[in-house]
Amino acid sequence: MQANGNKQGELMDRKAIIIGNSDGIGLAVTKKLLEDEWIVNGFSKSRSPIKNLSYSHIVCDVTDNEYVNKLKKAVKKEGTPDLCIYCPGIGELLDLDDMDMDVRTFDVNLIGLVQTISVVIPAMEENGEGHFIGISSFADEMLSYDSPAYHASKAGFSKYLESMSLALEDTPVKITNIRFGFVNTKMAKGDVKPFIMPVSKAVKHITKCMKKKPARYSAPAIVIPFIKFRRMMLDLKIFFK
Numbered sequence: 001m002q003a004n005g006n007k008q009g010e011l012m013d014r015k016a017i018i019i020g021n022s023d024g025i026g027l028a029v030t031k032k033l034l035e036d037e038w039i040v041n042g043f044s045k046s047r048s049p050i051k052n053l054s055y056s057h058i059v060c061d062v063t064d065n066e067y068v069n070k071l072k073k074a075v076k077k078e079g080t081p082d083l084c085i086y087c088p089g090i091g092e093l094l095d096l097d098d099m100d101m102d103v104r105t106f107d108v109n110l111i112g113l114v115q116t117i118s119v120v121i122p123a124m125e126e127n128g129e130g131h132f133i134g135i136s137s138f139a140d141e142m143l144s145y146d147s148p149a150y151h152a153s154k155a156g157f158s159k160y161l162e163s164m165s166l167a168l169e170d171t172p173v174k175i176t177n178i179r180f181g182f183v184n185t186k187m188a189k190g191d192v193k194p195f196i197m198p199v200s201k202a203v204k205h206i207t208k209c210m211k212k213k214p215a216r217y218s219a220p221a222i223v224i225p226f227i228k229f230r231r232m233m234l235d236l237k238i239f240f241k
Contacts, residue, residue: 015039017074017081019062019116020088022046024185025135028199029085029206030055041074041081043067044088062088062112063104071119080127083210084120086113086134091150102149109153114160121164121173129172131213133206134161136179138218138227143234158216165215174213178206181223 016033020026022044030050033040039054045061056078060070075081090108092101113134124130137150140158144151161177168175182196197220205219218224 013039014083015041015079015081016083016085017041017043017071017078017120019043019084019086019112022048024087025183025199025202025206026085026087028203029087032203032207033083038083039078041078043071043074062115063107067112068115068119071116075119075123080123080130081120082130084116084124084130084132085206086116086132088112089135089137089154091139091147091153093146094148105149106153106156109150110156110160113157117164121168121175124173125168125171131174131176131210132161133176133178133209135206136161136177138179138181138223140179141227142231143238162215176209176214177216178209179216179218180205181220 014037016038018026018030018033018040019042021030021042023046026042026044027049030040030042030048034050034052034054037054040052040056042048042050042055042057043060043062044057045059047059048055048057050057058070058074060067064070088108090105092105095101117132120130120132124132134157136158137154139147139151140154142151158177158179161175165175165177180197180202183202184196184198202219205217209217
């Protein structure tokens with residue numbers, strides 16, 4: 001009976017850091033973890049609507065100069081997380097008259113990810129365990145004339161995460177790159193959104209990855225052949241230009 005009690009105590013002590021969780025997938029997965037009795041620390045540029053004794057929130061954009069220091073302080077104060085999920089993502093249409101948004105897109109989608117990993121992964125390595133999940137997109141496979149910064153930043157995001165997974169394959173620390181199609185959040189832009197999934201379904205995919213810890217996970221699978229065809233057509237357009 002004592003052993004079972006210890007196991008329950010360990011489950012109660014599971015700690016997670018969720019980056020970008022004031023809305024969308026990040027907010028939904030935070031609520032799910034709290035329901036499952038995780039201790040959660042959230043980071044986002046906006047205040048959180050969550051009120052829970054097992055939850056603490058830090059208002060900080062991943063592009064802020066103090067982001068890395070605040071993340072380090074949180075890890076030191078709360079302890080090394082068993083799980084860290086990086087959810088931020090932005091993307092706007094290309095504006096050749098004002099390309100500041102392209103710079104910010106790379107800062108949020110890619111540089112923020114690298115900065116987060118630079119803090120969390122060494123701590124997990126020292127602790128001897130941990131799981132890092134990044135929320136990417138099928139856009140990582142495609143060229144884009146209307147939103148090149150989003151597609152290119154997601155390509156870098158996925159390549160970096162999956163390369164880090166290879167670098168850590170002989171360690172207890174695992175990295176998962178989750179590639180979604182359209183999810184029904186404010187990020188889902190455009191007139192055509194094939195096979196769009198609700199946020200609740202995205203959370204189910206994430207919890208599945210928390211259990212199996214794959215290096216790469218793509219959903220919905222039905223989109224994959226369409227993405228490959230679209231990429232082939234864009235490649236041909238470049239080749240014959």
